[in-house]
Amino acid sequence: xxxxxxxxxxxxxxxxxxxxxxxxxxxxxxxxxxxxxxxxxxxxxxxxxxxxxxxxxxxxxxxxxxxxxxxxxxxxxxxxxxxxxxxxxxxxxxxxxxxxxxxxxxxxxxxxxxxxxxxxxxxxxxxxxxxxxxxxxxxxxxxxxxxxxxxxxxxxxxxxxxxxxxxxxxxxxxxxxxxxxxxxxxxxxxxxxxxxxxxxxxxxxxxxxxxxxxxxxxxxxxxxxxxxxxxxxxxxxxxxxxxxxxxxxxxxxxxxxxxxxxxxxxxxxxxxxxxxxxxxxxxxxxxxxxxxxxxxxxxxxxxxxxxxxxxxxxxxxxxxxxxxxxxxxxxxxxxxxxxxxxxxxxxxxxxxxxxxxxxxxxxxxxxxxxxxxxxxxxxxxxxxxxxxxxxxxxxxxxxxxxxxxxxxxxxxxxxxxxxxxxxxxxxxxxxxx
Amino acid sequence: xxxxxxxxxxxxxxxxxxxxxxxxxxxxxxxxxxxxxxxxxxxxxxxxxxxxxxxxxxxxxxxxxxxxxxxxxxxxxxxxxxxxxxxxxxxxxxxxxxxxxxxxxxxxxxxxxxxxxxxxxxxxxxxxxxxxxxxxxxxxxxxxxxxxxxxxxxxxxxxxxxxxxxxxxxxxxxxxxxxxxxxxxxxxxxxxxxxxxxxxxxxxxxxxxxxxxxxxxxxxxxxxxxxxxxxxxxxxxxxxxxxxxxxxxxxxxxxxxxxxxxxxxxxxxxxxxxxxxxxxxxxxxxxxxxxxxxxxxxxxxxxxxxxxxxxxxxxxxxxxxxxxxxxxxxxxxxxxxxxxxxxxxxxxxxxxxxxxxxxxxxxxxxxxxxxxxxxxxxxxxxxxxxxxxxxxxxxxxxxxxxxxxxxxxxxxxxxxxxxxxxxxxxxxxxxxxxxxxxxxxxxxxxxxxxxxxxxxxxxxxxxxxxxxxxxxxxxxxxxxxxxxxxxxxxxxxxxxxxxxxxxxxxxxxxxxxxxxxxxxxxxxxxxxxxxxxxxxxxxxxxxxxxxxxx
Ligand SMILES: Cc1cc2nc3c(=O)[nH]c(=O)nc-3n(C[C@H](O)[C@H](O)[C@H](O)COP(=O)(O)O)c2cc1C
Ligand code: SF4
Ligand code: SF4
Ligand code: SF4
Ligand code: FES
Numbered sequence: 001x002x003x004x005x006x007x008x009x010x011x012x013x014x015x016x017x018x019x020x021x022x023x024x025x026x027x028x029x030x031x032x033x034x035x036x037x038x039x040x041x042x043x044x045x046x047x048x049x050x051x052x053x054x055x056x057x058x059x060x061x062x063x064x065x066x067x068x069x070x071x072x073x074x075x076x077x078x079x080x081x082x083x084x085x086x087x088x089x090x091x092x093x094x095x096x097x098x099x100x101x102x103x104x105x106x107x108x109x110x111x112x113x114x115x116x117x118x119x120x121x122x123x124x125x126x127x128x129x130x131x132x133x134x135x136x137x138x139x140x141x142x143x144x145x146x147x148x149x150x151x152x153x154x155x156x157x158x159x160x161x162x163x164x165x166x167x168x169x170x171x172x173x174x175x176x177x178x179x180x181x182x183x184x185x186x187x188x189x190x191x192x193x194x195x196x197x198x199x200x201x202x203x204x205x206x207x208x209x210x211x212x213x214x215x216x217x218x219x220x221x222x223x224x225x226x227x228x229x230x231x232x233x234x235x236x237x238x239x240x241x242x243x244x245x246x247x248x249x250x251x252x253x254x255x256x257x258x259x260x261x262x263x264x265x266x267x268x269x270x271x272x273x274x275x276x277x278x279x280x281x282x283x284x285x286x287x288x289x290x291x292x293x294x295x296x297x298x299x300x301x302x303x304x305x306x307x308x309x310x311x312x313x314x315x316x317x318x319x320x321x322x323x324x325x326x327x328x329x330x331x332x333x334x335x336x337x338x339x340x341x342x343x344x345x346x347x348x349x350x351x352x353x354x355x356x357x358x359x360x361x362x363x364x365x366x367x368x369x370x371x372x373x374x375x376x377x378x379x380x381x382x383x384x385x386x387x388x389x390x391x392x393x394x395x396x397x398x399x400x401x402x403x404x405x406x407x408x409x410x411x412x413x414x415x416x417x418x419x420x421x422x423x424x425x426x427x428x429x430x431x432x433x
Numbered sequence: 434x435x436x437x438x439x440x441x442x443x444x445x446x447x448x449x450x451x452x453x454x455x456x457x458x459x460x461x462x463x464x465x466x467x468x469x470x471x472x473x474x475x476x477x478x479x480x481x482x483x484x485x486x487x488x489x490x491x492x493x494x495x496x497x498x499x500x501x502x503x504x505x506x507x508x509x510x511x512x513x514x515x516x517x518x519x520x521x522x523x524x525x526x527x528x529x530x531x532x533x534x535x536x537x538x539x540x541x542x543x544x545x546x547x548x549x550x551x552x553x554x555x556x557x558x559x560x561x562x563x564x565x566x567x568x569x570x571x572x573x574x575x576x577x578x579x580x581x582x583x584x585x586x587x588x589x590x591x592x593x594x595x596x597x598x599x600x601x602x603x604x605x606x607x608x609x610x611x612x613x614x615x616x617x618x619x620x621x622x623x624x625x626x627x628x629x630x631x632x633x634x635x636x637x638x639x640x641x642x643x644x645x646x647x648x649x650x651x652x653x654x655x656x657x658x659x660x661x662x663x664x665x666x667x668x669x670x671x672x673x674x675x676x677x678x679x680x681x682x683x684x685x686x687x688x689x690x691x692x693x694x695x696x697x698x699x700x701x702x703x704x705x706x707x708x709x710x711x712x713x714x715x716x717x718x719x720x721x722x723x724x725x726x727x728x729x730x731x732x733x734x735x736x737x738x739x740x741x742x743x744x745x746x747x748x749x750x751x752x753x754x755x756x757x758x759x760x761x762x763x764x765x766x767x768x769x770x771x772x773x774x775x776x777x778x779x780x781x782x783x784x785x786x787x788x789x790x791x792x793x794x795x796x797x798x799x800x801x802x803x804x805x806x807x808x809x810x811x812x813x814x815x816x817x818x819x820x821x822x823x824x825x826x827x828x829x830x831x832x833x834x835x836x837x838x839x840x841x842x843x844x845x846x847x848x849x850x851x852x853x854x855x856x857x858x859x860x861x862x863x864x865x866x867x868x869x870x871x872x873x874x875x876x877x878x879x880x881x882x883x884x885x886x887x888x889x890x891x892x893x894x895x896x897x898x899x900x901x902x903x904x905x906x907x908x909x910x911x912x913x914x915x916x917x918x919x920x921x922x923x924x925x926x927x928x929x930x931x932x933x934x935x936x937x938x939x940x941x942x943x944x945x946x947x948x949x950x951x952x953x954x955x956x957x958x959x960x961x962x963x964x965x966x967x968x969x970x971x972x973x974x975x976x977x978x979x980x981x982x983x
Pocket of ligand 5: 503
């Protein structure tokens with residue numbers, strides 16, 4: 001399937017981050033329509049529901065359905081929070097959106113805020129996204145000056161104030177409830193659910209949290225109609241999204257494709273194929289939290305939520321990491337394990353202790369001091385973490401371990417037994433041996 | 434129960450159906466029917482953290498195991514707290530807790546009362562498969578406040594201590610620093626864990642990460658026995674346990690009483706005590722205890738045995754009463770138990786009619802107070818004295834300053850002092866008393882410890898400390914609570930009520946109470962405020978006296 005140019009068309013327009021250019025290209029007409037035609041919140045929500053737009057931050061929850069969870073009779077403030085923390089390894093699409101089409105995001109923000117009657121919106125942006133932060137700041141000022149944000153937007157009597165909050169570099173603050181804790185001024189620790197944020201979120205008020213890309217599709221859905229969007233790609237799982245391809249391909253980058261596009265097409269056509277003519281070994285389909293695919297699986301699977309679920313993986317954040325035949329899978333898993341161990345917030349025991357334990361075992365294996373038994377231990381530890389933690393980071397840390405070892409067992413066994421370490425002597429650390 | 438009765442729901446736990454009030458957590462519901470679910474981070478007095486994951490249970494129709502400290506029971510819910518899946522998860526959670534836990538048990542003061550040890554024996558019992566080095570933490574045996582020692586490696590990061598400092602003491606000294614398995618409990622920079630409630634964190638810490646500096650290494654927890662009592666240090670009357678060791682006198686520096694621990698009473702102190710109360714027990718085993726009845730002649734005190742001292746006291750008091758120029762006064766103590774106060778009231782009015790009662794609630798302690806537990810009145814039984822008409826609210830009862838005026842005017846022939854160290858009180862109460870005491874022809878002192886005031890007495894009776902006798906005290910709200918007798922009085926000391934009774938007998942009366950409980954039975958009959966009360970009725974939770982509106 002060919003690329004679609006809904007969000008990504010702005011990637012190619014010069015100065016698309018400026019309000020004037022954005023408006024010349026049809027910008028703010030969706031928000032204007034919703035405001036001036038006085039759309040009821042339900043109408044917005046139903047339109048988004050009908051479009052089949054799913055959350056693109058990783059979990060894939062239908063956006064309209066989530067908005068519908070906000071209690072209508074709530075008295076007091078409600079909030080919309082934009083998750084711009086983008087820290088999942090292999091994921092870099094939101095940055096492109098914010099730098100090239102900040103007004104598209106803001107337009108989506110306006111519509112989403114109206115649908116839940118939120119007057120204050122917080123954009124929680126990854127601390128390292130310095131450029132995107134400045135672009136957004138300027139865009140907000142432009143939009144306020146034009147009367148699209150701030151008091152009395154489009155002369156309608158509604159007001160929407162957008163605040164930007166810069167994160168301090170913790171991956172966990174992308175998890176929605178940790179993000180809320182951080183915004184509230186606390187340590188970035190996920191909160192127990194229930195209650196869910198839509199009922200009790202930021203400052204204990206009903207709150208909707210959406211990913212940058214999710215919200216950026218909202219104006220497009222309104223503009224082109226929900227049927228158009230839902231009609232893209234495959235049935236039931238329709239729509240389009242931005243795929244960020246990295247790794248051993250000739251043209252890494254962000255590609256906007258209808259859902260259901262074969263992964264083969266993304267890798268070999270859009271991303272220009274494997275570099276230096278090598279062959280494909282493995283693909284992580286949606287950021288490192290998603291189970292890895294073998295080349296065979298990758299060549300066959302289609303890029304939509306259901307197809308990936310069928311082979312026990314996920315579309316996640318659509319950060320596609322492509323690995324060629326030269327890749328050392330043991331080292332890759334070690335790197336991933338170290339990431340999750342470093343980023344575990346430490347609140348709940350299985351993730352806090354388990355991620356570090358797995359990382360240390362992996363480091364020992366990589367250093368040549370592995371033991372055959374380590375592999376089963378790793379699988380067991382991963383299964384003890386999975387499903388037993390406060391937030392999905394625990395699962396995210398466990399899934400790669402399970403999938404890497406199961407799918408590339410030979411490679412792991414070769415490495416683990418290469419050191420001819422006995423169970424007893426392997427108790428010493430790499431440095432001591 | 435208030436107007437809105439809570440709805441009950443029917444829930445099946447481990448194959449049996451029960452009815453629970455809606456909103457009860459599974460953990461509490463299970464506990465109420467005798468099923469213990471292991472847990473580290475849950476504490477009934479704190480908010481829910483959901484962090485340790487030890488309390489996972491299976492709920493039918495839910496794909497994942499759920500934490501029972503957070504999930505509430507619901508109609509039709511079918512819960513398994515001990516099936517294979519749950520047991521496996523529990524063991525796994527335990528293994529995670531131990532991944533970075535040091536092998537400190539033999540030298541750890543928590544040993545024997547450590548939830549990690551206990552749960553390992555109950556739910557773990559596996560052979561370690563850990564081949565990696567443990568994560569090293571910075572602070573071991575590190576003092577973080579006047580009473581508390583921190584060992585970061587032993588910490589299971591349950592956050593109970595942090596939540597206590599946020600939610601109960603509201604002093605916010607503790608935090609969890611760093612992230613992941615590098616996390617450490619610590620005080621915030623430039624802070625000390627020094628709130629008036631600091632040592633409660635030791636009680637709620639499930640492991641040996643926070644230890645009581647005072648108790649540490651004094652004796653092993655399993656050598657201790659426990660008895661219920663009431664903290665004597667202020668009029669709140671916090672419920673406590675007294676932990677003591679009699680069988681190994683070479684432990685704990687020869688002291689019998691090893692430590693006080695809070696005992697939960699939701700009407701009085703919840704799960705807590707203040708530090709002032711917690712460390713108020715040292716006097717019981719101090720070297721300056723009065724061990725026998727003393728008679729002082731020519732400045733030299735001599736142990737005469739009770740018989741002689743009582744006879745001498747009775748004779749001297751009678752002589753004094755015979756004089757028309759002077760009065761006898763009794764300085765009543767708001768730290769004496771109800772039984773003792775009752776006998777005091779009766780013995781003196783019956784045997785030495787006209788005896789002047791004097792009351793003071795002054796103590797040498799700072800009158801600290803807050804809206805958590807501590808009360809300004811640092812006596813355990815002021816309210817009891819008040820309900821028996823023994824405080825200066827009754828016209829016949831003098832205050833300390835009225836007594837001093839009378840003494841200086843030469844009107845007091847004999848003074849019987851219960852427990853008060855008058856000269857050790859703050860200046861406003863003690864001023865002039867050192868000299869005034871010299872002017873009283875006969876001073877009798879009844880107390881537990883030698884003090885400057887007792888040094889001025891000619892006759893001294895050794896009284897049992899609160900832990901050495903049975904008795905009741907009445908807290909500021911009028912709640913009558915029992916202090917159990919934990920161990921025998923030191924040497925020849927006797928419970929206060931018994932001393933008074935013996936004095937009454939020496940004075941010619943007939944008093945034949947065999948126990949404090951018997952005294953209380955009469956007290957309840959004769960003192961309207963205590964009508965209908967008995968030790969049985971008071972029980973372990975206390976009972977509010979009649980007409981005891983605060
Ligand atoms: C550990 C972790 C990290 C996450 N990081 C991000 C992130 O950086 N950006 C994001 O949009 N969602 C992230 N998520 C997903 C969010 O929790 C949440 O599902 C999402 O923001 C909801 O928005 P959506 O429905 O529009 O996708 C993360 C989730 C987890 C468990
Ligand atoms: S799963 Fe990991 S990141 Fe999530 S709350 Fe637990 S410790 Fe923190
Ligand atoms: S805290 Fe418990 S398990 Fe840890 S060393 Fe002390 S006694 Fe042992
Ligand atoms: S010090 Fe004790 S109470 Fe505090 S978090 Fe650690 S284990 Fe829990
Ligand atoms: S007791 Fe439930 S998670 Fe710790």
